[in-house]
Amino acid sequence: MRELDGGRPSNVVEAYLEQLRQAELVAEAEDVAHGKRHLSVVTGDLETSDDVARVEQLTAVAWAGRDGARMTASRGGSDYVTLVIEGPCAAQFVDELAALAEELSPGFWRISRSSSPF
Template identity: 40%
Template sequence: MAAEPELGEAVFDLAGAERQIAAHARAALIGEAELTAAGHRFLTVDHGDPEDDDQARRVDALSRAAWATRRVHSSRGGNDSRTFQITPATAPDQPGADDVVDQIEQQARTLNPGWWRIRRSAR
């Protein structure tokens, strides 16, 4: 039988935390799969934390280019990455979400200083 923790001693259930993390990851993947099935597409760019004005301008230019497509439903991330969720076409004359992601991905590749990771996924 395990000893009771002393007053003020932290008790941490590592196995429980790992189960919660795994459940959250599964739910996120299911959510992405459901949106993808509905025609949404994702593009994630891991650009790192901008360390100078040039890097900050590149990240800003990418974000502006993505939003200029008028098909970005959401953009999320932190200071070192950005994920764009692209909506499906709502009119026959609009390009498909895959075409819009192609366009944003090309812009990301043009702006990439050499170390960005660019992938078609929300994860």
């Protein structure tokens, strides 16, 4: 990002994008304060039945939940999925799901414990 003196963005578009990033961080912090945790997995476009099966396996485990944690929402696009997990053991469950995603990954998935996949 090009910057002016004082670290401010140098044009309107960059300033707007920075506002969006900040709003996203605030929203995620509010979710965390309310006990929600996120796992985002950038999978790339799902091109084969094997690709689809890997994502379905991850989401099936997430929907099944575990003691003290359950998935309450899932969102995504053609190349990513974000899971929203709630409950007193949400952070532990996200860690377990992240480990499963690592196992299922064909080697190029990007896995983050964040609501933002990119």
